[in-house]
Amino acid sequence: MITDTISHLKKEYDVVVVGGGPAGMAAALGARQAGADRILIADREKEAGGILLQCIHPGFGLQHFKEELTGPEYAQRFLEQVLETDIDIVSDAYILDISADKQVKLMSGSQGVHVLSTKAAVLAMGARERTRGAIRTPGTRASGVLTAGLAQKFVNMIGYLPGYRAVILGSGDIGLIMARRLTLEGVEVAGVFEIMPHANGLNRNIVQCLHDFDIPLHLSTTVADIHGRDRVEKVTVAPVDENFTPNLEQSWDIPCDTLLLSIGLIPENELSRQLKLQIDPVTSGPVVNSMMETSMDGVFACGNVVHIHDLVDFVSQEAFLAGSNAGAYVTEQRPPGDNIRLIPGENVRYCVPHTISTDREHTVYMRVKRPMEQSVLRLGDVYEKKLRFVLPAEMVNLKVRPRFLENFHGDTLRVDVVPFED
C-alpha cells in the first residue's frame, strides 16, 4: 500500500504520470528505463492500482507474467517494481489541470493544492462506465439501477451487497464477473441480457462466470422497462429486431430488486479535453502516434484512457512504450516521426496507434465490428495474416515489422478483416 509521500514532492519533474493504475505504473517504469530522472505518479484514490484493486478474481497477467494472478496481485507486482526505483508516487492526489506550458495542478486531501512543472506528461486516467442515461432505458426512477463496476466496488471493497435478486444488462466483462461474484455471495442472478447477437465479454468469462453457474445469457435481448416506485421491483425484458427495437409482444417480466448495467466503458478524457487534444470519435480517446504521443507535444497517453483493453497485459505493454517515449522525449532521444497513417477498413472499428513509421517494429491494436470465422487480416497489400476467428470482445493485435514495409512508398495503409477465400 502506498502512503501519501507528498512531502517529498519536487517543484519540477521530467515526467508526470496522471493515474496510478497498471498503465500509469508501467509508463513510469518505461520512462525510468529510458533515462528520465524525476518522475511522479499521482493517483486520486487512497492507493495506487486503479480498477485492478476491485478485481479480486484471477485472470490477470497470463501474458506478462505467464501466471494467473488476481487484480490486486498484478498491481502489487508493478508497485513493487516502482518502489525499488526513486520514482515519486502519491495517492489521494488528483491532477486537476495541466496547462499548455506543462504546469501541473495537483490537489491532495492531506496537503492541499500544489502547482508543479514538468517536461512531459503521460495520461493514464483509465475509463468510466456508461450509465443508464447513455441507453435511455425507459421506466421509473427507482433505486437499485447501478453500474456493474460500482456494484463490484460495493461488494469487493466496501463489503456490502447491491440487493437480493439481480438482472444484468450487457455482457461486458464486468457484468459477467459480477454475475459469478454475486452468485457466490448469495445474491440470486436471474440472467444476463445482451442486445447484440454476440457477447461482449471474453469467451473465458462466459464459460467460467455464466455456464459454470447455470446463469442464462440471452442474446439479442434487452431490458425494455424498469418498474418500482422506490426500489426496483421488476424489469421487462424483450427480444430485439435487427434495428435493436424491442419486440414488446414477446416481452416478459422478471422480478428483481437490482439491475446491473455492464454496457461499456468510456475513456476518462476530462483532462485530455481540457488540454484540447485531438480525440478519436470512435475510441473516445486521444489520437496517438506510434510513440503513444498525443496531438500535444510531450503529452503521451496509454491504457484505457486511449482505448478500452480487455487484458491488462496489453495495457502494461502499451504503457511501457508510452513511458519510454516520454523518457526519450525529455532526454532528447526521440526516434524519427511517423510517415504512415492507418485507416480502419472493412470490419475494423479502430486501430491504435493511429500512425506508424517504416523504420521500427510496432504493435497495432484493433477491434473488429462483428464476429467472423476464418478471416484474413490485411495491411494494405503489403501483408496479410490468417485468423481462425475474430470477436468484437477480443482485441486483435498485429506486429508490423519494418520488412513488411520495405517496398511501400505511400502514406496511408488500410487495415481490413475480410472472409478468407481459398
Add this chain to the structure above:
Amino acid sequence: MVYDVAIIGGGVIGCTIARELMRYPIRAVLLEKESEVGFGTSKANSGIIHGGHHGSPNTLKGKLEWLGNQMWDTICDELGFGFKRIGELTVALAQEQLPTLEKLKQQGEEKGVPGLEMWDQERLLREEPRLNPDAIAGLYAPTTGVINPYEACFALIENACLNGLELVTDSLVQDIDQTDDIWTIKTNRGEFPTRFIINAAGLWADRIAQMAGVQPFTIRPRKGEEYILDKRLMGLVKRVIFPCPTPVSKGILVIPTYDGTIMVGPTAEMVDDKEDLTTSVAGGQTVFQMVRQVVPGISPRDCIAEFAGLRAVTETEDFIIGPTDKKGFINVAGIQSPGLTAAPAIAEMVGDILRDEGLPLQPKDDFVPSIPKPIHFVSLSTDEQIALTQENHHYGRIVCRCELITEGEILDSIHRGARTLDGIKFRSRAGMGRCQGGFCTGRCMELLSQELDQPLAQITKRGGDTWIVREREEVAK
C-alpha cells in the same frame, strides 16, 4: 401550543411562502412527506425563470409570471443559489409562424416586459450559429433566466429555518379536522394544531382540500420528460431556445442549464397516476425529433440522464390561490408551469391573503435575509484554493470527479440538511455528471453514514424504500 400557520408541502411554493412568512414574528411549521424539501415537482422541471411575456394577462398565472420573474434577482443575491439571466429566443421556422411571435411580443409589451426584440435571420444565426439555418426569425427576450430549482428550494428553506420556521420532513398529512377556529393536522409524525393552513401540496392539493372539507377541485398530472446531455456540448446555444408555440403547447426546448449542461424537453402528456415518473421510448423520440428541427446538432447519443416531472393541472388550467369557504384554510394549488417563476409573487400574495383573513403581520427587526454562501471549489482561483485547502483539508479531496466536487462541499451539504444521496446531489452536484455517481456514490454514502451516524445499509437515494445496499448477512438469510 397552536401554530399560527402550517404549510403543507415543501415544494418551491411551500418553501418560498415559508421564507416570506418568516419575515414576521409568527410561529410556523412546514410539513413535507418526503425526506427533504423540493423532492416533488420542484426538482424535476426545466429550471427556467420565464421571460414574463408567455402567459396571457387575463390569467392568474400570466400575471404572476412577470411579477415573480422580477423578484428572483434579489432572492438569489440574498441566498446565493445558481441563477443567470441568459435570455431566450423563440424561433420561427416558417412564414406562417411570424404572427404568433408578433403576438407574443405585443402581449409582453402590454405587460411591461422590457427588451423584447424581433431578430431577422441574419441576426439570429449570428447570435446562435447552431440553430437550423432555415430558421427565418426569432423573438428575443432578455428577461428569461435559468436557475437551479432544487438549490433554490434548499436555500429558501435553510433561510426560513434560520428565521424560526419549524421544518418537519417525512411527515405525511393524513387527515385534517377543524374545531372552533383551530385546525388539527394529523400526520404520521403527530398532530399539528394551527390557526391557518396553507395548502401547497402540489399534485396532492386536491386530496388535502378534500381532507379539510373545503370546496373540492381536481388535479390531474401532466407529465414532462426531460433529457440531459453531456457537458461537452456546453455552449452549443447561449440562450434558452423555444420553438414557435402552438395553441396547445410551449413546445420542446433547448435549455442551457445554470451548470452548463444542455437539457432538452419537456414533453406534455396527461397521465392518470400522480406517482408516474417513468420516462418512455416515445418521450425520448419526441423530444429529440422536435429539438433537432430547431438545433440539428443535438443527438440522443449525448444523453447522460433523463427524468420526468408532473405538472399539477386543474380544470381551468389556472392557478387556484385564495381563501376557501372554511376560515383559515388557504389554497395554493394547481401551480403548474410557470410556477417556479411565479413562486416569489405567489408568496407575497399569500402574505396579503393571510393579512386579509385576520393574521396580523408586522415585519420583525431580526429577520436575517441571507445564509452563509456555499463554497464551490472549482470556481475559486488557484490562490484561493491553496489557502482554503490549507485551512480545511476536506476541500483538498475530490470526491465527484466529473463535476470536481470536493469532500468539503459534500460535508457542507450534509451539515445544511442533506439526508440522502439525492440531497447531496442536488445541493453539491456530486453525482450529476457524466458518470452519474459511478465513482462517488460509495464515498458519498460513507460520508452520510459517518455524519448522520447511520449504517450504510440505511442510507437511501431519496428516502423511503430507496435503499442502495444491503448487509451481507441480511442477504445470506
